[in-house]
Amino acid sequence: MFERFDPRNWSIAWDEVVVAAVAIAIAVVIAFVIHKIVFGLLGRLARRSHSDVDELVFDRLARPIRWSVVAIAIAAVAQTNPNIRAVWEWIAPLLVPALVGWVALSLVRAFAAAMQMRSELSSDPIAARSRRTRVAILSRTAGFLIVMLTVAMMLLAIPGVRDVGVTLMASAGLAALAVGAAAQPALKSLIAGMQMALTEPLRIGDLVVIEGFSGRVEEIRMSFVIVRTWDERAIVVPTSSFLEKSFENWSRESEQLTGAVFLHLDPAAAVAPIRAEFESYLPTRAEWDGRTGELLMTEAYPESIELRIAVSAATIPDLWTLRCAVREHMIEWLRTEMPDALIRHRLGVEDANAGVQGE
Structure with missing residues (x-):
């Protein structure tokens, strides 16, 4: 030709x-x-x-x-x-x-x-x-x-x-061996991508946590996955990592999640007024979906107690906003209404001087 x-x-x-x-x-x-x-x-x-x-x-x-x-x-x-x-x-x-x-x-x-x-x-x-x-x-x-x-x-x-x-x-035997060795990474990525499409451990738009990073799955390719964090960083994770390692998928079935806010208070603090204030404040937040809203004492230590506030929202961004708002409101309310409930590990200058003079 x-x-x-x-x-x-x-x-x-x-x-x-x-x-x-x-x-x-x-x-x-x-x-x-x-x-x-x-x-x-x-x-x-x-x-x-x-x-x-x-x-x-x-x-x-x-x-x-x-x-x-x-x-x-x-x-x-x-x-x-x-x-x-x-x-x-x-x-x-x-x-x-x-x-x-x-x-x-x-x-x-x-x-x-x-x-x-x-x-x-x-x-x-x-x-x-x-x-x-x-x-x-x-x-x-x-x-x-x-x-x-x-x-x-x-x-x-x-x-x-x-x-x-x-x-x-x-020389098919030698050629097959060489091609197989050279194509192993590509074939591994191809198989991992096909497994990702068929089994769907994660999808585009899911919120995941892997290797210490959390963010939305922005793009899924054959060899890597791009996870966009809240501060707009792009984390590039090998596709095989999602099949070989454990990771968290916060939106696998839906975006409805329950989150916790922890308060560490003085053991002498009364829990009932704090619970009443939380229960009166939570319905005022538009982010709350009404599924979960409770305050429980989950731990008691010699120098403190731990209160866990559980709240829920319809979407993950709403849950984050709700948790921050509840945490800020409860700390502000405690500082104003029940200041003795807050733990203090501070030594005032006046108290130190008074102790020295007393000696």
């Missing part, structure tokens, strides 16, 4: 070059016109539908299909012109796999974008996060495979590379 297209054997005939160029130009123009007409009709049909998904898919496929139609038109012209056919037979083995891979990759990305758009319209946030996670992981896996197969097909079209591949196949 490549022997036919040897620039050293060219004898330039400008009339044939002009004829070939005009034929290719006409074919390209016809291809653009056909593409514009077809996608114009499809665009009108998509705009009449009640969903934006059709229009999104057509927009993603417009460019790769446009150039695929151009390639088909040039291939058709090449059948009637030997000069164009000689050039086309040299380019086609590289161009056709690239165009097919481009169309397939655009289809996968258009499907992923459409599914994510539908998930955003879902009334169930847990189901929406689950769908977004699966679509993101599976689409990236499919995209990786498409790119790998496309590059392999393009390389096999080159005679030198194909000969190298045949030589490697002759």
Whole structure:
């Protein structure tokens, strides 16, 4: 195939070059016109539908299909012109796999974008996060495979590379061992990503705690997961860590959580007035969802007692705000109404001076 297209054997005939160029130009123009007409009709049909998904898919496929139609038109012209056919037979083995891979990759990305758009319209946030996670992981896996197969097909079209591949196949045992060793990290990441999509230990948008970091899962890739902390840091965690190590997922089923506020007070403090103040204050907070609201003495030490205040909220941010508000209000109320309940480990200057004078 490549022997036919040897620039050293060219004898330039400008009339044939002009004829070939005009034929290719006409074919390209016809291809653009056909593409514009077809996608114009499809665009009108998509705009009449009640969903934006059709229009999104057509927009993603417009460019790769446009150039695929151009390639088909040039291939058709090449059948009637030997000069164009000689050039086309040299380019086609590289161009056709690239165009097919481009169309397939655009289809996968258009499907992923459409599914994510539908998930955003879902009334169930847990189901929406689950769908977004699966679509993101599976689409990236499919995209990786498409790119790998496309590059392999393009390389096999080159005679030198194909000969190298045949030589490697002759020593299949050694080649398999080398490829297996080199591809082990990639295969491990690929398998971990597939497990993440199928088992769903975490999803995009979940609040997790792993290796001392807590934050929202912002992105899940084949080899790593990005966790965004409250102070906007991006923590990059290997995907395999979520499968090999224990971690906390605070929003696995829902965002409804119960949190605690601890107060350490003097053992002589009366608990009943503190509980009454807490029970009167909690209903005034809009973040409280009414599920849990109690104050219990959980520990008693020789020099202090521990009061645990348990509150609940519908979302994790609301729970954080509620815990901070309850803690601040109770400390302020104790300082104003029951100052003797607060533990003091301070030595006043006046008391120290008085002790010295007494001696």
